[in-house]
Amino acid sequence: MNVFNRARSKEIKYHDKFYAETTLFQSGSWLSRPVKVVLENLTHIEKNKIQVLDLGCGVGRNSIPIAQQIQAYNGKVHCIDLLPSAIKLLNQYAEHYGVTNTIVPQAVDVENFLINKNTFDYIIACSCLEHVSSEAAFQTKLEEMKAGTTDKGINCILMSTEVKEIDVLSGEEQVGLIELNLSTEKAFAYLRDVYTGWQVLIEKSVQQEIQEEKDGRAIIFRSNWITFVVQSKGLS
Numbered sequence: 244m245n246v247f248n249r250a251r252s253k254e255i256k257y258h259d260k261f262y263a264e265t266t267l268f269q270s271g272s273w274l275s276r277p278v279k280v281v282l283e284n285l286t287h288i289e290k291n292k293i294q295v296l297d298l299g300c301g302v303g304r305n306s307i308p309i310a311q312q313i314q315a316y317n318g319k320v321h322c323i324d325l326l327p328s329a330i331k332l333l334n335q336y337a338e339h340y341g342v343t344n345t346i347v348p349q350a351v352d353v354e355n356f357l358i359n360k361n362t363f364d365y366i367i368a369c370s371c372l373e374h375v376s377s378e379a380a381f382q383t384k385l386e387e388m389k390a391g392t393t394d395k396g397i398n399c400i401l402m403s404t405e406v407k408e409i410d411v412l413s414g415e416e417q418v419g420l421i422e423l424n425l426s427t428e429k430a431f432a433y434l435r436d437v438y439t440g441w442q443v444l445i446e447k448s449v450q451q452e453i454q455e456e457k458d459g460r461a462i463i464f465r466s467n468w469i470t471f472v473v474q475s476k477g478l479s
C-alpha cells in the first residue's frame with residue numbers, strides 16, 4: 244500500500260472509532276468545545292442569510308455552534324466530510340441541538356466537492372486540507388475556496404504541517420503518516436501566494452505534541468499547527 248492509501252486508511256479507522264466512542268462536546272476530549280478562532284471570526288461577517296461552508300466538518304464541533312448562532316438570520320452551514328459515519332452523527336446532533344434546518348450535510352471527499360464561485364461568506368477548513376492527495380490538489384482547493392467566497396468573506400484555515408513521530412525511548416524521529424505532510428514554510432508559501440490581495444487577519448504556527456502508544460512503544464506525534472485567516476477585500 245502506498246503512503247497515501249496507508250494514511251487515508253489510518254485516518255478513516257481513527258475517526259470512525261473516535262466518533263463512535265466520543266460524544267460531541269464530551270469534556271476531556273478534543274470534541275469538548277468549538278475551536279475559538281473559528282467562532283471568533285464568524286463575528287466579523289454580516290449574518291443576514293449567511294452561507295457557511297465547513298470542510299472536514301466531522302460531527303459538528305464547529306458547525307453546530309455556528310448553526311445555533313446563525314439560525315435566526317436564515318443562514319446555512321454546508322457541512323462536508325469524507326466519512327458517512329460522521330455525517331450520520333452530525334445529523335443526529337443537529338436534531339438534538341435543534342438546528343436541522345440550518346445544517347446542509349454531505350458525505351464526500353473534499354477533493355470531489357466543487358465549491359461554486361462567489362457563494363460562501365465564511366469557509367472553514369479545520370484539520371481538513373492536510374488530508375488531500377497532493378500539493379496540486381491542495382493548491383486547487385485553496386483557489387476554489389478563494390473563488391467561492393463572497394466580497395468581504397472570510398476563509399479560516401487550520402492544519403497540521405511537518406508531522407513527525409518520535410520514539411520516546413530511543414529519540415528516533417520518523418516522518419509522520421498523513422496524506423499531505425507539507426513543511427510549515429511551504430504551506431504558508433502556498434497560502435500567501437493563493438490569497439494575494441486579501442487581508443491577512445491571522446497567520447501563526449504553534450508546535451503541538453501528543454503522546455500515544457504505537458506497537459507497544461511510547462511515541463510523540465509532533466506537528467506545527469498553523470492558523471491562517473484571511474478576508475476578501477471585496478469590490479467596494
Ligand SMILES: C[S@@+](CC[C@H](N)C(=O)[O-])C[C@H]1O[C@@H](n2cnc3c(N)ncnc32)[C@H](O)[C@@H]1O
Nearest residue numbers: 258299300301304324325326352353369370374
Ligand atoms: C480532526 S477531524 C476535525 C473535524 C472538525 N473539523 C473539527 O474541528 O471538529 C478531521 C475531519 O476531516 C475529515 N476528513 C479527512 N479527510 C477528508 C477529505 N479528504 N475530505 C473530507 N473530509 C475529510 C475526517 O473524516 C474528520 O472528520
